[in-house]
Amino acid sequence: MATPLNPSSFLEERFLAEYAMYAQTRHLDAARAKDYARLDENHQVYLDYSGSGLYAESQLQGHLSYLSHHVLGNPHSLSPASRLTSQDLEEARREVLDFFRADPVDYTVIFTSNASGALKLVGESYPFQAGGRLLLSSDNHNSMNGIREFAKRKGCETTYAPLTLPEMRLDEGALEFALASSHNGAPRLFGYPARSNFSGVLHSPEWIALAHGYGWDVLLDAAAFVPSHRLEVSHWKPDFVSISFYKMFGYPTGVGCLLAQREALSKLRRPWFAGGTVTAASVQGDRHYFAEGEQAFEDGTVNFLDLPAVTQGLRYLDSLGLESIGVRGLCLTGWMLEQMQQLKHQNGLPAVRIYGPSDTNQRGATITFNLLDPQGNLVDHREVMLRAESLRISLRTGCFCNPGSGETALGLGKEELEDCFSLPEHEHHFNPEDFLHCIEGKGSGAVRISFGLASNFEDARCFLALLEDFCPSLRDGFSSSVFSNPEAQRLHS
Numbered sequence: 001m002a003t004p005l006n007p008s009s010f011l012e013e014r015f016l017a018e019y020a021m022y023a024q025t026r027h028l029d030a031a032r033a034k035d036y037a038r039l040d041e042n043h044q045v046y047l048d049y050s051g052s053g054l055y056a057e058s059q060l061q062g063h064l065s066y067l068s069h070h071v072l073g074n075p076h077s078l079s080p081a082s083r084l085t086s087q088d089l090e091e092a093r094r095e096v097l098d099f100f101r102a103d104p105v106d107y108t109v110i111f112t113s114n115a116s117g118a119l120k121l122v123g124e125s126y127p128f129q130a131g132g133r134l135l136l137s138s139d140n141h142n143s144m145n146g147i148r149e150f151a152k153r154k155g156c157e158t159t160y161a162p163l164t165l166p167e168m169r170l171d172e173g174a175l176e177f178a179l180a181s182s183h184n185g186a187p188r189l190f191g192y193p194a195r196s197n198f199s200g201v202l203h204s205p206e207w208i209a210l211a212h213g214y215g216w217d218v219l220l221d222a223a224a225f226v227p228s229h230r231l232e233v234s235h236w237k238p239d240f241v242s243i244s245f246y247k248m249f250g251y252p253t254g255v256g257c258l259l260a261q262r263e264a265l266s267k268l269r270r271p272w273f274a275g276g277t278v279t280a281a282s283v284q285g286d287r288h289y290f291a292e293g294e295q296a297f298e299d300g301t302v303n304f305l306d307l308p309a310v311t312q313g314l315r316y317l318d319s320l321g322l323e324s325i326g327v328r329g330l331c332l333t334g335w336m337l338e339q340m341q342q343l344k345h346q347n348g349l350p351a352v353r354i355y356g357p358s359d360t361n362q363r364g365a366t367i368t369f370n371l372l373d374p375q376g377n378l379v380d381h382r383e384v385m386l387r388a389e390s391l392r393i394s395l396r397t398g399c400f401c402n403p404g405s406g407e408t409a410l411g412l413g414k415e416e417l418e419d420c421f422s423l424p425e426h427e428h429h430f431n432p433e434d435f436l437h438c439i440e441g442k443g444s445g446a447v448r449i450s451f452g453l454a455s456n457f458e459d460a461r462c463f464l465a466l467l468e469d470f471c472p473s474l475r476d477g478f479s480s481s482v483f484s485n486p487e488a489q490r491l492h493s
Contacts, residue, residue, distance in 0.1 A: 012457050015335050029456060031056070031320055035168035044392040045462045047327075049452030050197055050366050050400070053227055055250030059316055063309040074301055076276055083306045093294075099314045100226070102233035102259055109283070110258040110294045111302045115223035118242035118258035120295055121218055122189075123147035125268035130155035132186035135178050135216070137170055137203070138163045138404035139196045141211075143242075144221050145403070146190060161192075163408045168356045170201040175207065180212040185266070190216045194225035198405035199356030200333070200366030200450070202229075204317040205236040212237070217264055221249050223256075227452060228326040228365060239264035249453075250315035252306035254259040261319075262293070274299040320453060329365030329451040332460045334369060336449075339464050343471055345374040350469035355446060356407040365451040368400075368409070368468040371470055379470065381445045382461075391466060398445040409446060 016022060032039070035056035039046060046054060075089055093109040096102075112118045123146065128134065134151040136144060138160045145354045148158040161175040170192070179190065190211045194204050194351030202225070208218045220238040222231055233241060241259040246252065273281065275289045277296050281288035286443060290296040318323070343351040353370050359364045371379035381397040388395050399406030406412075447464060 005270045010144040010414060011461060014128055015331075015457055019331040019335060021327050023330040025324045025331075026327055028324060032454045032456060034058070043392055045391070045459050046454070047393060047395045047449040047459060047463060048450065050200075050224055050247075050252075050448065050450035050453070051396055051454055052246055053248050053250040054454050056316060059089060059251055059309065059312055060248065061310050062441065063149060063306075064421065066308050066312075067305065072305060075304055076117065076301065086231075088307050088311075089304060090303065092311045094260070095311045099232045099318070100231050100236065100243075100259060106263075107259055107261055107296045108265065110260060110297045112298075113254055114222065114246070114256035115242040115244040116124075116141075116256075118240075118256055118485075119143045119191075119219070119221065121258055122242075123150040123269050124270070125216075126150070126291065127187045127267060127269055128154035129186050129387050130187075131158040133159065133181075133183060133188040134158040135188070135190045137192035138408060139168065139170065139198060139201065140191065140193060140402065140404060141197055141221060141223070142403065144193070144219070147189075147219075150459070151189075156186075160404065163405065165408065166355075166358075168196065168405060169362075169407065170200055170203060171205075171355050172357050176210065179211055179216060183215070188216045189219060191219040191221065193221040193223075194231065194366045195222075195229070196356070196402070197224040198364070198366075198400055198409070198448070199368050200364040201356055202362045202364060208236050208238050209286060213373070217267070223226055224364070224366075226263070228322065228329050230322050231369045232370040233259060237261070245310050245313060245473050249317055251313065252303070252309045253312055255303050255306050258297070260294075260297075265293070265297075268297075276302075278301055295406055306308075312458075317453075325453045328453075329455065330360050332451045332457065333363070333367060334360040334363045336460050336464065340367070340369065340467065343467060345372075345471055347374055349374060351374055352467070363415060365385075366403060366448060366457075368448045368449070369444050371467070374471075381447050383446045384466075384470070387390050387469070391468060393463060396448040396450075397465075398447055406445065411443075476477035 012438070019174070035058050037057070057409050060479070070084060071081045071270070072085045073079055075082055075085040094112070096109045097104050097107060110118070113119060117463045120143070121359060128151045132151075132154075134148060134156055136148065136158065161178055161418065162171050163169065164171050192203055192207065195314055207219065211218050217239045219240045221242050221244070223242060223244045224247070225231060226243060226288065231241070239261045242256070243259065244256040259438065270277070277291060278288045280310065281289050289338055332466055337354065341350070341358060342352060345351055353372055355368045370381060371384060373379055385395070387398045451459070
């Protein structure tokens, strides 16, 4: 008697046949079994790598062992404990420069609390002035958007380069027009993400040289890019780069960095000083003298107990192969995009609207979308979140701290937003429910999934089953339903 066909196995066989490069990443399955066993032990499907990476068990054990066997003290001293900490600090700097291929002659590392802290450091210290310019991508995280407040206080104009639909890429013609606009010689800063945290779009690193050619300094937000892509800093030569390490390897949180070109760093002017940033300060003399280089920007005491974990995390990623992580994520993304675009209601209308590229060309392993009902209306993204939560699937909904992309994707115009914000009751207070009332009939957010170093095909298949549960597919005459897998069936019930 023939063995019944397992739809799940059949799907995986077809996936492996279509995405042959996935086989090159099989060593990541061994890493998942060893370092991320808690995912399967807890029956969890993790699809929020754009929100945070996951830490490896070996990272925790290695860091615990180091802390258990050494005495570490505040680095602002010459004691034995402080000297060891200072060595850890410099080793971490060297590891960061090496990992990001940044020549230490030209670049330095400033440790911050996260990528947002790095962006704030540039924003508060950049020499904005009347007649200067701040140019931002409409596809930016709020931590980049917030720099406009520093510019505004100095009388500096802020403009946004728009996005094009449906792929959510920057309008390159409009971007070059903005970069080429005449100016009076005042400082100008251009800020954009290497990879969108909303759509996964990879924005061109060639814009760095383009902006430099027109006399702009460039601030590159690499937080969403570097967990699965190699950033060659000395090749592309951005002036400033923001990074969060927890997005790369999950642990530790509370440590990020600003990679800064030394020449560009010399242009920054700190609005205050703190412990560790000065060589001397006087109360009665009302003077202070900043330290040289990165030390002038590391306020107070750096998170010295976690710096050895940063070194270890970067080495862990290197041991797995950053390129392999990228390949695996892109294979899963390509397959998922194909399946989502085939999901249709019984009346033949599409069940999914994807925001961003519909294939893997110049994109990362992030997919943002909304489900549609049989009449073509958006399904509330919060309903998807609740269903995912019941199945122990971790994903993200909303606009992901990226309002420019959210507004573009959902078709929200400037006039209706201004009308909403100008209502008297919204002068000082505004919340998501207020927003829903303002844009009645339009969506207030989307659903985002993202793959990373511990993702596998079963994660993708379980999520596809969730989508099919919302909207039965006409695809291939059979469903990849969650009920084809005993463990997933247990979770679904």
